[in-house]
Amino acid sequence: AQTVTQSQPEMSVQEAETVTLSCTYDTSESDYYLFWYKQPPSRQMILVIRQEAYKQQNATENRFSVNFQKAAKSFSLKISDSQLGDAAMYFCAYRSPGTYKYIFGTGTRLKVLA
Amino acid sequence: GAGVSQTPSNKVTEKGKYVELRCDPISGHTALYWYRQSLGQGPEFLIYFQGTGAADDSGLPNDRFFAVRPEGSVSTLKIQRTERGDSAVYLCASSLSSTGRPNEQFFGPGTRLTVL
Numbered sequence: 084a085q086t087v088t089q090s091q092p093e094m095s096v097q098e099a100e101t102v103t104l105s106c107t108y109d110t111s112e113s114d115y116y117l118f119w120y121k122q123p124p125s126r127q128m129i130l131v132i133r134q135e136a137y138k139q140q141n142a143t144e145n146r147f148s149v150n151f152q153k154a155a156k157s158f159s160l161k162i163s164d165s166q167l168g169d170a171a172m173y174f175c176a177y178r179s180p181g182t183y184k185y186i187f188g189t190g191t192r193l194k195v196l197a
Numbered sequence: 198g199a200g201v202s203q204t205p206s207n208k209v210t211e212k213g214k215y216v217e218l219r220c221d222p223i224s225g226h227t228a229l230y231w232y233r234q235s236l237g238q239g240p241e242f243l244i245y246f247q248g249t250g251a252a253d254d255s256g257l258p259n260d261r262f263f264a265v266r267p268e269g270s271v272s273t274l275k276i277q278r279t280e281r282g283d284s285a286v287y288l289c290a291s292s293l294s295s296t297g298r299p300n301e302q303f304f305g306p307g308t309r310l311t312v313l
Contacts, residue, residue: 087239116299126286127200128240128304135298174239178299183230183253185302187239 085110087177089188096165097196103150104160104191106175112136117151117158118176121169122190131173134158162193170195199223201305203289209311210279218274218308222291229272230302231264232288240288246272247294279312286310 086109096102108117119131134142134151141149146166150159162169175188202221210216222229227248232240242256249269257263261279266272276283286309290302 126288126307128288128290128302130301133301176239180298183228183245183247184242184256185230185240186242189237190239 085112085115085177085179085186087175087186087188089175089191091191092189093192093194095194095196096162098165098167100165101161101163102165102193104162104173104175104193106158106160106188108156108158108175108177110156110177110179112179114180116178116180117149118178118185119147119149119158119160120174120176120187122172122174124171128174132160165195167195167197169193201289201291201303203287203305203308205308206306207309207311209313211313212279212281214279214312216276216279216310218276218287218310220272220274220289220291220305222270222272222289223303224270225293226291226303227269227294228292228300229266230290230292231272231274232290234286234288234307236285243274276310279310281312284310284312 115136117134120128122128132144146163172190174190177186204219229246231243234240245253246266261277264274286307288307290304292302293300
């Protein structure tokens, strides 16, 4: 069975600085999808960025980018120019192409310091 | 348009009671998911609907949990004989069809269930 591990329960970053959140996963599949979700205190989860395993190029969305290392089964999220509004829980998630089930990690709480 | 809505936002019940949690997905979204999020954890998959049918209910923890989506829009998660361990935030998400390449899931704000 696939698993997703987020080893950093909490991270802090100074406003305008860069922070990287870690995620590792375990799978025997060669094709899959990876996601980062943001959950602010309002509880409403928002998709931040996604990566398809067959694509070698790392996904980017404005200030958010990923470092996808398929061989190492690592999928980290880099947030550049951190803003106060980035403060939230961040969840890494995995999905197999043949199923509908998303597997989430335990999350990393990001604090942004003014 | 409106996003995914869930009612009630909070529900307090007593052990052994029956509860229903409602999810209104985004209009036109055929795929609908239910998740359970316990304190300090990530969302845990419960069930997935494609249209009216449950395409994958492998995440439902036991037969006390049941979900329906009779007209392919609104869904109700039903929990019988609630236990204190059922206390959690129940999240609903919807998307365009989820077969093949996954479309973006849009989440609701969740229902916080507390079983006393």
